[in-house]
Amino acid sequence: MKYAFAKRVRHLQSSAVRDILKVVNQGDVISFAGGLPDDELFPVEAIEEAFTRVFAKGKKAMQYGETEGYRPLREMILERMARKQITDYTADHVLLTTGSQQAIDLFSRVMISPGDVILTEEPTYLAALQVFQSYEATIVPVRCDTDGMVVEDLVAKLKAFRPKVIYVVPTFSNPAGRVWSLERRKELVRLVHKHKVLLFEDDPYGDIQFTDEGYTPIAALDDGSHVVYTSTFSKTAVPALRTGWIVGPHQVIRMMSQAKQANDLHSNSLAQQALYELCLHFDLDAHIQKISSLYGHRKKVMVDCLHEAELDDVHFVDPKGGMFLWVELAPNLDTQALLSEAVARGVAYVPGAPFYAGSPQYNTLRLNYTHSTDEKIVEGMKLLTGLFSDSGEATITER
Amino acid sequence: MKYAFAKRVRHLQSSAVRDILKVVNQGDVISFAGGLPDDELFPVEAIEEAFTRVFAKGKKAMQYGETEGYRPLREMILERMARKQITDYTADHVLLTTGSQQAIDLFSRVMISPGDVILTEEPTYLAALQVFQSYEATIVPVRCDTDGMVVEDLVAKLKAFRPKVIYVVPTFSNPAGRVWSLERRKELVRLVHKHKVLLFEDDPYGDIQFTDEGYTPIAALDDGSHVVYTSTFSKTAVPALRTGWIVGPHQVIRMMSQAKQANDLHSNSLAQQALYELCLHFDLDAHIQKISSLYGHRKKVMVDCLHEAELDDVHFVDPKGGMFLWVELAPNLDTQALLSEAVARGVAYVPGAPFYAGSPQYNTLRLNYTHSTDEKIVEGMKLLTGLFSDSGEATITER
Incomplete structure (x- = not known):
């Protein structure tokens, strides 16, 4: 056939x-x-201990869970993000996902109609490009230098293409290892407000720093209306737990959550509960x-x-x-x-x-x-x- | 905004x-x-033991896994399906998913273009309807009696609508609790071959039987070319592990696997490894x-x-x-x-x-x-x- x-x-x-x-x-x-x-x-031993704590909580821990994910972990993630000045959100603005890959996918699923334009860095994360292509987006790359997108080219493309979304990996990007300067980050927030565009900040690597400089996530510079921010425990704890998260405007997160019901009802809640116990009893930092x-x-x-x-x-x-x-x-x-x-x-x-x-x-x-x-x-x-x-x-x- | x-x-x-x-x-x-x-x-204790066995295998168990899922579990699932006469497949025809919900979703993602027709039972599983709607399918219900779809209406709709897919829950359906007769199952297989339509058999409940009658899955009546079959451990083990599977023609499964890379790279592999150990050391039957x-x-x-x-x-x-x-x-x-x-x-x-x-x-x-x-x-x-x-x-x- x-x-x-x-x-x-x-x-x-x-x-x-x-x-x-x-x-x-x-x-x-x-x-x-x-x-x-x-x-x-x-940290295998610490993860095993975390699971033991989850099992000790009894049988309810193994039932179907909320689509949005285990609430105590969402609250803990908020605390961790607050230390990076990302503070405009409550647990209702957080969706737990199967790795941050699913966050990119669900966001695209609810936002991108065929032909919608997404601006990206050049080069950028190839599995994000594959997601955007699968929703038949028109991907328009923006010229970049070592400080991030070149503002002149970005402005020209905002005007020429009226994009729906800008996708960036501003801190230690994949593949370019690039870090956006604070000025460029601020300018990007100003521009997405001016042009009414949603910014998708993908930050799986931001915690892996080799210097003491510290970087402000772009989401920390927004007022909670124009930026969605995703990260993951895959690089800091272990990949096999497949737990990422996304935070953003409530309407967007709620729609993503509804799309997630169709996609997989919810992600692995045992892993979410174990990560909560891990963060509580193990010095993840x-x-x-x-x-x-x-x-x-x-x-x-x-x-x-x-x-x-x-x-x-x-x-x-x-x-x-x-x-x-x-x-x-x-x-x-x-x-x-x-x-x-x-x-x-x-x-x-x-x-x-x-x-x-x-x-x-x-x-x-x-x-x-x-x-x-x-x-x-x-x-x-x-x-x-x-x-x-x-x-x-x-x-x-x-x- | x-x-x-x-x-x-x-x-x-x-x-x-x-x-x-x-x-x-x-x-x-x-x-x-x-x-x-x-x-x-x-079976909380047995599941905890299963996780202990996984942790004992060392750190590699926590690394990124294959998109298709943990191979030993896929092979074990094949053995379990063989007991239901589903035998036309190898591990390369099996994809592990985040519950069988994700199997419905990924299948639709790779098969359904807007306007494609899907025939369903009436009534049918509402979360499947939501998936089909989200891919902008045209859903055409077929009249049913206690033995399954009414053949006359099915044939008429195959001819009138030239559907791409037929979706059925033939064994203890949700919501109707219906069981298809063997004759109707055979007739359906004959018809999907004749009309070159893919049949999606959703079987989350087939193991929960109250009589000794036994039912042949429709996939067991096919030659491996026209039926995809999905089931899950959510009802037989526990939902929180979020592990389902789908088996079908290799081309379809391979395309779903590529779509799954974009969706979430892979499902929780710790859970998959734990389910393998559970099936090995616990009498799941x-x-x-x-x-x-x-x-x-x-x-x-x-x-x-x-x-x-x-x-x-x-x-x-x-x-x-x-x-x-x-x-x-x-x-x-x-x-x-x-x-x-x-x-x-x-x-x-x-x-x-x-x-x-x-x-x-x-x-x-x-x-x-x-x-x-x-x-x-x-x-x-x-x-x-x-x-x-x-x-x-x-x-x-x-x-």
Whole structure:
């Protein structure tokens, strides 16, 4: 039988994320491709204790739960966000989701009609692009520099395209490792108010900081009307609990909650209850510091390797947090074309092209430093910089 | 700010499920409204043991997992389905979901373009109707009798509407408690092959049987090409684990898996691993017998109450399994209009109208017997039959 799929998913036929995961799962390859936290740091004992506390609460804990999620955890998340100056909300403005991926998806489901315009950074999180495409949005990338979106280009595109949504990952972005300056954040809030656009702030990495600078979430600069903000416990506790959250204007969150009823009724409530107990009895902030310190060290090892290789024409911004190093090679190198040779030599990365909504820069790549030991980073970077150095003569493949 | 929601969710403004849950949560009311299993039966100790086994496996168990779900659980599900003669599949044909609700949603997401026709039973599961509406399907109900869809009407609608999908809950349906006869099941498979239509078999209740008759899932009568089949551990183990599954043609499952990447990357993998350990070390089948026996007893208590009340003009089919009793009152009674009086008297039910895709029968209601003790069932049914008896003179409200 021929299965006639819906138009909205026909673009899904080839999934970049899926290809990446396949590379990651290959045995002997040193992988800088994924976005995995280091499992050696997972606080397994504390999580097991948290579950024991949940089970001790009895059978009611295992019944169907509220679509919005376990209320005590929502309240605890509010307290944690208040420390970042995100304060305009109550528990009724918070929806717990299956990772922050589901927050991006449900938001798009309730807001995006086919043809609606979404402005994004360039490059940006590729799984967000896939969500937007699946709701048949028109994605318009905005030019970026190291401080965030370039205001001139943003204003021009606000006027030209009348977008419904702006999607940004302003703190240690995936893939670019970029941090928006405070000025740009303020300017963005001013502009979304002026142009009556909703801003989606995706912040899965904001807690993973390598310096003492501190960054104000854009949601903290809004009055609760124009910004939705999402984050997750996947990077700070463990991914397998699949618990993220989204906070925003009540009408938007309520509609997302109704869409979530259709999507899956509610997320795993045992995990939500366990996370609540974890936050109560385990020093998650000290744990986050420990993670950040190790990841910062690994980042330095990787950056040092790049410096030592003394490659011609290689550019990157040293990340101040997050999980990724974004590298721009000489313009004549094509990282997609080079990937199979890299894997043959024993190292994997993600080519930059899929992160572009507009015209890709084929000479870019994303490296993850959180899931490899120092030794593996040194070994893998030697293979990788060796490949780039050998490929100096390569030219861009015709497409 | 005015939030302009997407067209696909504008119908969500009033959610029947949500209204139901609000009634359920009211303190002193005896509720026959929800669809909750009895938490007294939850095998908490066995589930805690299962989690302990998962934690003992170490840190890798807490990392990101496969989108398709934990493979050993998928293989175990195949074994369990094989005992119901569903045998045409491998683990690559199984996708684990956040409850079977997500299976309905992801299937619709990949198959339904706006305007595509879905044939359903009448009445049918209201949260499925909400999903289909959210993908802007045209829902066409097929006339049903106690054996399933009426073949003559089904054939006429296959020809007239050229549907893409037929959605059925053939074994102890929600809300009607209906069981399809084997002949109708076979005829349906013949017809979907003839008309090249995909059949979605939703089977959350099939394991909850009150007799020894046994029913062949429709998926067991297909060759693996035209039927997708979904079920869940929510009714047999516990709802909070939020683990369902769907099996079907590989192309369809693969596309759903790609859509699931955009939706939430993957469902809670700790829960999936715990369910695997539970099935391995706990006699889930004996547990299901225990549940079925108690629910069958409660069903009998409720049915006996209805008989004893000797109401004029009340019709119902005594369910042979599942969680619901579907009742048709005298034609002049409107169960939506009566609900507030029922709740005032201390008992709740679900009016039948929201379960209809076409013209509702306002004199119908759905009663759940799994979540109340014998005593509460007797007390609640006294209140309810008293109300119906008192309301003999009520007339249908004009709409």
